[in-house]
Amino acid sequence: MMDFEEIKNIDSQYYMPVFNRANVCFTHGEGCKLYDINNKEYTDFGAGIAVSCLGHNDPDLVNAISEQAKDIIHLSNLYYSPVQAKCAKELIEGSDFDKVFFCNSGAEANEGAIKLVRKYYYNKGVKKPVIITAKNSFHGRTLTTTAATGQSKYSAPYAPLPEKFVYVPFNDIEALKDAVTDEVGAIMLEVIQGEGGVIIADKEYIKQTAQICKDNGILLIIDEVQTGMGRTGKMFGYEHYGIVPDIITLAKGLGGGVPIGAVLARNDVANAFSKGDHGTTFGGNPLACSASLIVLKKLKNGLIEHTQDIGTYFLEKLKTLKEHSAVKDVRGLGLLIGLELEAWINSKDIIDNMLSNCYIIIGCGNNTLRFCPPLIINKKQIDDMVDCLDSVLSLNKEVK
Numbered sequence: 010m011m012d013f014e015e016i017k018n019i020d021s022q023y024y025m026p027v028f029n030r031a032n033v034c035f036t037h038g039e040g041c042k043l044y045d046i047n048n049k050e051y052t053d054f055g056a057g058i059a060v061s062c063l064g065h066n067d068p069d070l071v072n073a074i075s076e077q078a079k080d081i082i083h084l085s086n087l088y089y090s091p092v093q094a095k096c097a098k099e100l101i102e103g104s105d106f107d108k109v110f111f112c113n114s115g116a117e118a119n120e121g122a123i124k125l126v127r128k129y130y131y132n133k134g135v136k137k138p139v140i141i142t143a144k145n146s147f148h149g150r151t152l153t154t155t156a157a158t159g160q161s162k163y164s165a166p167y168a169p170l171p172e173k174f175v176y177v178p179f180n181d182i183e184a185l186k187d188a189v190t191d192e193v194g195a196i197m198l199e200v201i202q203g204e205g206g207v208i209i210a211d212k213e214y215i216k217q218t219a220q221i222c223k224d225n226g227i228l229l230i231i232d233e234v235q236t237g238m239g240r241t242g243k244m245f246g247y248e249h250y251g252i253v254p255d256i257i258t259l260a261k262g263l264g265g266g267v268p269i270g271a272v273l274a275r276n277d278v279a280n281a282f283s284k285g286d287h288g289t290t291f292g293g294n295p296l297a298c299s300a301s302l303i304v305l306k307k308l309k310n311g312l313i314e315h316t317q318d319i320g321t322y323f324l325e326k327l328k329t330l331k332e333h334s335a336v337k338d339v340r341g342l343g344l345l346i347g348l349e350l351e352a353w354i355n356s357k358d359i360i361d362n363m364l365s366n367c368y369i370i371i372g373c374g375n376n377t378l379r380f381c382p383p384l385i386i387n388k389k390q391i392d393d394m395v396d397c398l399d400s401v402l403s404l405n406k407e408v409k
């Protein structure tokens with residue numbers, strides 16, 4: 010096997026230099042554990058950016074995709090597939106939506122949702138091209154989704170961008186009301202801005218947004234790429250808010266690590282797409298759908314409740330760290346939790362320090378540690394990590 014130095018050299022020579030990689034190379038995993046090239050064990054509180062909801066090497070997931078691979082991996086959407094049909098039914102039945110479109114990623118799901126909105130008004134012959142999104146949001150890295158993302162650092166170098174996105178401050182209902190015009194066709198929001206720093210939408214904000222949409226004939230898209238699939242202790246994050254969006258988008262946890270995304274909508278919206286209007290070669294292929302079926306089964310058979318319970322425990326445990334002067338805030342829902350640090354301490358240093366102690370944590374937003382472990386995480390793993398973080402934070406005192 011190649012050694013780590015060789016891998017880093019190859020990466021730097023042959024891979025486009027877009028990623029800021031941590032100084033570690035993983036080769037395999039088991040449950041919430043990852044193992045590096047020297048077989049050193051780490052506990053994973055990042056889950057590959059909120060993806061590996063069943064943990065690593067889940068036997069049922071591995072078995073399902075292995076068996077599926079023996080039958081058929083890929084078909085294209087030119088033909089019917091039993092496993093895709095089953096997956097669509099499992100996802101839609103009992104949900105607030107009537108139809109799904111499968112794709113491969115979160116950005117692609119949001120692209121699909123935006124195209125669906127455009128087509129919906131095109132069919133009606135109505136000009137409502139504007140989509141309102143929130144500042145500090147994150148909707149993906151394609152050209153249109155960087156334009157939808159309310160953070161210019163992701164889009165500025167890529168102008169000219171797709172037009173007609175209007176950004177409003179998050180959690181500010183008056184600003185949203187001011188932005189509504191006859192030209193607005195949709196409002197697209199995350200209920201928790203994950204990449205933006207685990208910023209949770211206020212209950213009233215989302216409720217009133219949904220009402221504004223109803224009153225003005227505007228479609229409400231909730232980007233559930235990070236908050237969906239049980240991550241917040243409910244199947245979808247919007248369920249915490251007592252509203253029903255017109256469209257939601259999913260990816261990340263949907264395939265437990267196998268790439269798959271989805272757009273879900275009610276019939277009156279979904280049927281704006283006719284044959285040939287949208288498409289994908291890989292989206293919802295048998296392999297990805299076989300993985301999703303296992304994720305859905307486990308979520309519906311107790312994993313969501315576990316996420317809710319363990320998430321509450323985790324949040325309380327992390328709140329005990331507020332006694333450290335470095336900790337500015339701790340907030341979260343289910344297993345999407347942020348610990349924001351004061352400006353005098355650099356979150357990257359803490360993340361690196363935790364990594365050298367064999368805990369994987371990822372950063373987000375403004376100097377914030379993000380905890381989004383596999384949904385199967387247990388109390389002991391949480392206790393051990395919080396103890397370690399407690400010690401690491403104790404070593405960091407503000408120099409005045």
Ligand SMILES: Cc1ncc(COP(=O)(O)O)c(C=O)c1O
Binds near residue numbers: 058149234235
């Ligand atoms: C809310 C949200 N939307 C969209 C995306 C983009 O997903 P992907 O990286 O799968 O394209 C992300 C990724 O972090 C996300 O958090």
